[in-house]
Amino acid sequence: MAKEPQSYLNSITNQSDDDSDAQKRELSIFSKTVSFELPVGWDMAFNSSKGQMFKAEFVPAGETLNDWSDLFCIQGFEGLSDNIQADQFLNDFAKTYKDTCQGEVIYDQLGMTQIGGQEAYHGIIGCTVMANFLQTRGSGKQQGEIGYYAVIKGSEDLYLLHKSMRGHVFNEQSAPLKSANHRQFMSNIQQLRFQQ
Incomplete structure (x- = not known):
């Protein structure tokens, strides 16, 4: 018996009480409701659930998955928490x-942390x-891409979140995102929470 498609984006509310220019988002990802804040004006550009995998991607207003400068993505992997450690998952992802990189890959492991009360x-x-x-404009312009990635180990499911930026080509020394400024880069993606 086929399941009816799930409504992934449960709510969007403007957070105006603290003048943070943020919008609260809630996603139903398997057994959990995941809530977080994105800057006002960011839109969901894609969402999909196939089998034991879920993915939702957000970009600033006016941008698309074909042409973006910033992207926030959250993925869920149902039942995978007991099968792989978070560090191994991120190492394998890196x-x-x-395979999609035409230049040098940068991988700066930041270690274990807590995100939304979960080990990550x-x-x-x-x-x-x-x-x-995915670029459709045919400009052939080369870009660099870099992002913050976290693998979150839930009680049953595993989650991968990342916020990435695209811009000018760079090298390892001139990378726009490093361990020293990753907190500032992630400051407008706030208050990630997991609820039953």
């Missing part, structure tokens, strides 16, 4: 990321010259 392993992953398979 290896496959190399986080790091910075980037590519000095990224292949843009």
